[in-house]
Amino acid sequence: MNETIETILKHRSIRQFKNEPLREEQIRTIVSSAQAASTSSYIQAYTIIGVKDPEKKKKLSELAGNQSYVEANGHFFVFCADLYRHERIGEWEETNVIPSLESTEKFMVAVIDASLAAQNASIAAESMGLGICYIGGIRNDLESVSELLGLPERVIPLFGLAVGYPEGISDVKPRLPMEAVYHEDSYQSDETTMKADLDRYDETISSYYHARTAGKRSDRWTVQMAKMLSGDKRMYMKEFVEKKGFNKR
Incomplete structure (x- = not known):
C-alpha cells in the first residue's frame, strides 16, 4: 500500500481547526490539484471561491446552520457548478449554446466536474497533513449564499470545503461493506x-x-437514514436550479 492510498483510507471529517491560516502556497497547491481532476469533454464547468473575509465566513457559518468550523478554519472553499463562462464563450464565438447549457446533461456535467475537483483538493490537503470537512449546509439558503459571493446566472454554489490544521483527530468512521x-x-x-x-x-x-x-x-445506520429521509429538506432546490439557468431541458 502506497502513501496516496493510505491517505485516502485514513480520511475523516475534521470539525475543529487550529487558529492558523493556510499559506498562499498551500492554497495554490490545493486549487492546482483540484484543476488536475478529470473533466467531461474538457469543459471544466466549475469555479472555486476562496473565502478569506472574516465577515463573509461568519455569515456563511450562520447560513450553514451555525456550524462553527465554517468560520473557524485555515481556509474555506466554495465549489460551484459554473456554466457562466460557457455562455459568454457562445456570445463571443457567435454560437447558440443556450439549449445545451440548459440541458440536464450539462447540469450533471457541471455538478460532476465540481465534485471531482473537490475530491482532488481534499486528497491534496490531507496529504499535506491538513484536515477537511465538506459543508453541504450552504445549500440551506443558496439565494443568500449566491448574493454574498456575487455569483451570476449559471453559477450554483454546491458545497463548501473547510480546510485547516486539525485541533484533534477523530476516528475513521466505518463505511458500508x-x-x-x-x-x-x-x-x-x-x-x-x-x-x-x-x-x-x-x-x-x-x-x-x-x-x-x-x-x-x-444508533444504527439504517435508522439514521430512515429518519433523515422521512422529512422534506431543501425542497426549493429544483426551482432555484432552474432559476439559475440549469436543468431546464
Whole structure:
C-alpha cells in the first residue's frame, strides 16, 4: 500500500481547526490539484471561491446552520457548478449554446466536474497533513449564499470545503461493506442479501458510536437514514436550479 492510498483510507471529517491560516502556497497547491481532476469533454464547468473575509465566513457559518468550523478554519472553499463562462464563450464565438447549457446533461456535467475537483483538493490537503470537512449546509439558503459571493446566472454554489490544521483527530468512521456497494456484471438486488449486509453494518456502526461516545449513543445506520429521509429538506432546490439557468431541458 502506497502513501496516496493510505491517505485516502485514513480520511475523516475534521470539525475543529487550529487558529492558523493556510499559506498562499498551500492554497495554490490545493486549487492546482483540484484543476488536475478529470473533466467531461474538457469543459471544466466549475469555479472555486476562496473565502478569506472574516465577515463573509461568519455569515456563511450562520447560513450553514451555525456550524462553527465554517468560520473557524485555515481556509474555506466554495465549489460551484459554473456554466457562466460557457455562455459568454457562445456570445463571443457567435454560437447558440443556450439549449445545451440548459440541458440536464450539462447540469450533471457541471455538478460532476465540481465534485471531482473537490475530491482532488481534499486528497491534496490531507496529504499535506491538513484536515477537511465538506459543508453541504450552504445549500440551506443558496439565494443568500449566491448574493454574498456575487455569483451570476449559471453559477450554483454546491458545497463548501473547510480546510485547516486539525485541533484533534477523530476516528475513521466505518463505511458500508464493499459487498453492498461493489457489484460485478449486474446490480445485485436480492433483498435478503442486502438486508444481511446492512444488518452487519448496523452492528458495526452501533459499536462505533458506543465506543466513541462512552455508551451515550449506539444508533444504527439504517435508522439514521430512515429518519433523515422521512422529512422534506431543501425542497426549493429544483426551482432555484432552474432559476439559475440549469436543468431546464
